[in-house]
Amino acid sequence: MIEDAFCRTKMIIGEDGFESLQKTFVVIVGIGAVGGYVLEALVRAGIGKIRVVDCDVLKKSNLNRQILALNSVLEKPKVDVAAQRVYDINPNCILEKRQIFVSKENIPNILEGNPDVLIDAIDVVRAKEELLSYAALHGIKTFSAMGAALRIHPEFIRIATLDKTNTCPLAALMRKNLRRKKLPLENITCIYSEEVLKIKPEIVDEHGKRILGSLPTLTGIVGLTLANKVILDIIKEVKR
Numbered sequence: 001m002i003e004d005a006f007c008r009t010k011m012i013i014g015e016d017g018f019e020s021l022q023k024t025f026v027v028i029v030g031i032g033a034v035g036g037y038v039l040e041a042l043v044r045a046g047i048g049k050i051r052v053v054d055c056d057v058l059k060k061s062n063l064n065r066q067i068l069a070l071n072s073v074l075e076k077p078k079v080d081v082a083a084q085r086v087y088d089i090n091p092n093c094i095l096e097k098r099q100i101f102v103s104k105e106n107i108p109n110i111l112e113g114n115p116d117v118l119i120d121a122i123d124v125v126r127a128k129e130e131l132l133s134y135a136a137l138h139g140i141k142t143f144s145a146m147g148a149a150l151r152i153h154p155e156f157i158r159i160a161t162l163d164k165t166n167t168c169p170l171a172a173l174m175r176k177n178l179r180r181k182k183l184p185l186e187n188i189t190c191i192y193s194e195e196v197l198k199i200k201p202e203i204v205d206e207h208g209k210r211i212l213g214s215l216p217t218l219t220g221i222v223g224l225t226l227a228n229k230v231i232l233d234i235i236k237e238v239k240r
Contacts, residue, residue: 005090006046017235022048024234027115029053029102029131031082033214034145035121036067037223038230043086045231049094050086053110054078055101065216102127107134117230120144121223125170129177132162136183143230146171146192148222149212156195157222159229161186168192189233191226 010018026047031039031054039052057077062069073081079097086095100106102122107130111118118140122128128144135142144162147170158165162178163185165171171192178185 009046013231013235018046020235021046021231024117025049025051025113025115026117026119026230027051027053027111028119028121029110030121030123030145031068031078032056032062032121032123033065033216033219034148034223034226035119036078036082037220038119038121038145038227039082039086040067040089041224041227042230043089043093045227046090047093049096051096051098051110051113051115052079052082053098053100053102054082055099065214065219067220102131104130104134107131111135111138111140116141117234118142119226119230121226123149125173128170129174132174132188133178133181133183136178136185136188139187141233142188143226143233144174144188144190145222145226146174146190148193148219149214150197151193151195151218152215153193153195154218154221156193157225158192158194159225160190160192162188162190165190165192167194167196169197189229191222191229193222 006018024047026042028035028039028050031052042050058069058074058081060074068078068081077099079099083095083097086093098110118135120128120131120142132144146168162175165175171190175185
């Protein structure tokens with residue numbers, strides 16, 4: 001066998017499975033603690049086209065848990081750092097970047113071009129609800145990361161459609177709000193935790209957003225679990 005960058009992937013999912021990954025267009029909204037690991041895994045798996053969406057720059061406080069964060073790239077836009085990393089891994093990946101904050105008005109722009117998969121890895125509640133609402137209304141296959149901060153036990157991580165999630169407060173809020181809008185929930189697959197939270201956040205930033213403690217292990221596990229679920233969904237029709 002002639003070795004190439006993806007030979008180990010092809011050995012386990014086959015040429016047809018790998019071809020499916022190469023033909024897939026994924027939009028990742030939020031490339032921080034969870035989304036950065038999603039991006040890393042999907043690029044290394046061979047996804048052919050990825051659009052990354054994030055409005056932030058990398059800060060020193062990101063160093064404890066975000067795979068994109070290094071001292072050498074602090075204060076640089078996450079989407080720019082992500083693009084360089086993607087090209088270093090797979091120069092043939094088509095990478096698009098949008099340095100914007102998610103809002104109801106710009107979601108159609110974020111999701112233009114008929115992506116095959118939407119990955120939601122944002123933690124701003126209002127923006128998350130608007131993104132999931134739009135995806136549900138338009139039948140876009142969606143994988144969403146729920147609360148990963150404040151957790152310390154990976155054994156409680158679960159995968160379920162939004163209507164079947166439990167325990168996670170963020171998932172409960174999304175479920176309630178989308179049901180109130182009479183939107184379908186079965187097309188949104190969630191990565192969430194059933195760990196009961198014992199720590200209450202008390203710190204907020206200048207914008208009123210809560211600052212939550214998090215471990216690099218848990219956010220990384222959630223991101224990689226989400227990416228793995230996406231990969232398996234893409235190749236599910238391919239026989240090995």
